[in-house]
Amino acid sequence: MPDALPPALGTIEPILPALRDLLGERLSTGQAVREQHGRGEGVPDLFPPDAVAFPGSNEEVAAIARLCHAQRVPIVPFGTGTSLEGHVTALRGGLCVDLTRMDRVLGVSPEALDCRVQAGVTRRRLNAELRSHGMFFPIDPGADASIGGMAATRASGTAAVRYGTMRENVLGLTVVTPDGRIVRTGSRARKSSTGLDLTRLYVGSEGTLGLITEVQLRLQGLPEAVSAAVCQFPDIRAALGATVAVLQAGIPVARIEFVNALQMRMCIRYSKLDEMAELPTLFLEFQGGPAAVAEQVEAVGAVCEEMGGSGFLWANRPEERSRLWKARHDNYYATLHYLPGKSVMGTDACVPVSALAECILETEADVAATGLLAPLVGHVGDGNFHLGIIFDPTDPEQRARADGLARRTGERAIRMGGTCSGEHGIGMHKLDLAAEEHGEALALMWAVKNALDPLGIMNPGKLLKPLPNQA
Amino acid sequence: MPDALPPALGTIEPILPALRDLLGERLSTGQAVREQHGRGEGVPDLFPPDAVAFPGSNEEVAAIARLCHAQRVPIVPFGTGTSLEGHVTALRGGLCVDLTRMDRVLGVSPEALDCRVQAGVTRRRLNAELRSHGMFFPIDPGADASIGGMAATRASGTAAVRYGTMRENVLGLTVVTPDGRIVRTGSRARKSSTGLDLTRLYVGSEGTLGLITEVQLRLQGLPEAVSAAVCQFPDIRAALGATVAVLQAGIPVARIEFVNALQMRMCIRYSKLDEMAELPTLFLEFQGGPAAVAEQVEAVGAVCEEMGGSGFLWANRPEERSRLWKARHDNYYATLHYLPGKSVMGTDACVPVSALAECILETEADVAATGLLAPLVGHVGDGNFHLGIIFDPTDPEQRARADGLARRTGERAIRMGGTCSGEHGIGMHKLDLAAEEHGEALALMWAVKNALDPLGIMNPGKLLKPLPNQA
CATH class of the missing domain: 3.30.43.10 (Uridine Diphospho-n-acetylenolpyruvylglucosamine Reductase, domain 2)
Structure with missing residues (x-):
């Protein structure tokens, strides 16, 4: 161009x-x-x-x-x-x-529960290597992304409610600056009060400040016991009320994922979950000692029942768990399969969990008003949910309706005290929404960007909308 | 001046x-x-x-x-x-x-498990207010510090092993820039992939980038059950071996604190812990559901016994727990009381837990070589420990010996992959150590500092050592 x-x-x-x-x-x-x-x-x-x-x-x-x-x-x-x-x-x-090609695991320490990897190592390969050490790395975006890319986009996934996102799990980095200096940030210490937090500044910077080439990661020991469960609810408010109650009680669930009725219809068809109904559903996972897991299962079961939940499906054996989680992870393919030839546009709103039910209900009403189909899934323990807006890529009018729905979903999240992107990032698509969210802070971000990339050569056109005086 | x-x-x-x-x-x-x-x-x-x-x-x-x-x-x-x-x-x-005087709690949400406070609210006052909502804020530096100050110094304390530090628990800020703009960073969302992480940049910036005036905090629900324990070990390696084993097993202890034999002598005398011996000691706390707590207590007990631990003291009643933790928190006063008229200089090394035993043993040998008395306590779940170096403030030679010991302790931590400050910060005292730790990264920190405070008026002389070309 x-x-x-x-x-x-x-x-x-x-x-x-x-x-x-x-x-x-x-x-x-x-x-x-x-x-x-x-x-x-x-x-x-x-x-x-x-x-x-x-x-x-x-x-x-x-x-x-x-x-x-x-x-x-x-x-x-x-x-x-x-x-x-x-x-x-x-x-x-x-x-x-x-x-x-920078895909080496540089060091793994089971005693320190950490590792250092080159940026090109993918999360699945890392976990395969960690298993023999009795450890795992919990961040799981849908794709088998590279650790460097996950750091650059501040990725998370289904286990963030328990273990945090890349923000909480990157201890340090090696970064190459735009002028070719090789700089290490952070250390192997779990915590530090030593200087400006460059590590967190590069995490989520989307390649606009420098190139991340190595990542020091915090790891977790493999849990002694794991149990999964699925529970179905009469309506969205009941499912999200159960979510809030679980969080308020401090029950340390490892995963708590919401799937709406339309997405369940697609899942049941695609993943052959014939035992389930087309109802708002929570997929849950519990990790810990056997007694702690049993106690969590019981406590969450009681909460769900009180909220009108039914159709409990407990899965203790690994193959049962895999079947349930595969169905959850295959949502995107289930959606594509439901209406062949269509495209799917994702949204990524994240709000305080206190506002989640209202945000999702307003969003579903908005979906209905557009006449588009848009199944909804959520990492609801974090207040994060995705619409999968189905549209015909050859029809500009449908595309425009989908764009409008996506924009309003982001604006709604911002209005409710949240963010237009919980985990996908801004890239080239959400510059306007992010600018609206940041307000005055955008100018400070540009000041930092210009200080660390004065020539503006790092990934231009991403992350930060130009300020009015730059346009 | x-x-x-x-x-x-x-x-x-x-x-x-x-x-x-x-x-x-x-x-x-x-x-x-x-x-x-x-x-x-x-x-x-x-x-x-x-x-x-x-x-x-x-x-x-x-x-x-x-x-x-x-x-x-x-x-x-x-x-x-x-x-x-x-x-x-x-x-x-x-x-x-x-x-x-900016000491108002601006909003508390038990449903979202968050609150917004003005910078001057202290942590004890906040916790007093949160209790009626069934929540608490877990970060506990020794002092009853202000939330704004804790954010500015990236504070932590005894519960960071379970709940993280200010880095993990601040969701957003209001910051006043040096030129008088009022800027909000972050949001109420638990996670976000929206732009450069200004929140984490101001957390730990020690007032060198702007003034923090409001803080949005993540909160925790009050645990259903709490239990505390003390266990004594024949030597330091055994106590720290037990610590590593507990962490590797993924046992979610709420606190795991180490006190060395000399500090125990002072504690026993000051806090009348006559049932205890002058041995390396772990103070532990467990939080969660009753079954989870019981399971943790049993698992940790087994680990400690295997490492030669003895003299277990379990404290389930609140008043027993308070007595134990008060003794732990009174370490500093116990030290001052032990040798009246002396001063105490604190160090703040933090290393990967795999290096902790070696780091502490080398440090104890160094203490012995200086001829000074320096009891040692540690937030060992994070790899963080403090020496309390006792010296006569009127004796310049003793002061110089204390300074040298403190410097070598920081250098040792850096050499072992850690940091010279786990939680106290740099301030005016550790500019040289921090510069050694940062290496090339110091120039990037200065670039950020100069971008956000171009006139250099914010808290001059703190956090960042001048670069050679600035001297």
């Missing part, structure tokens, strides 16, 4: 020879590779980079950054490309830095 | 009339008030501000900031003044902004 290139950013041609000298075969300008790196998931339009680099070390990433910096060439960091918000599109062209 | 005033900072005289117009009686230039605000705890020398302001609202704080900003007058935010690291000293004079 040379037309849209602002004068402040440079073109890649002058540095291509030096990049080739540095990377050899690990630099690609082929169309197929560039297009593979130009979209991410759920992004209709393609914005390919001018070239893709596959570095193998911190030093190579730093050398790449220095070359790009000298010529003001945009840099777009890339992990597995599973972001739903267009984080990896090369809106201004430039160089995509694909970190998937 | 007008001699030390860098040319870039201004004097307060030109803005005193405007400050008086704004604040009336709530501006003080009296010597007694200035001296009360010139030291904090554990700081031998006095650095009083030129005046002290007692604002009552965000708008007044913003107006104060605008006046100081126009004249480049240093601003030192002040809560309860209980920092041990000289955070509140006015090293360059200027205006102390005492926020203790």
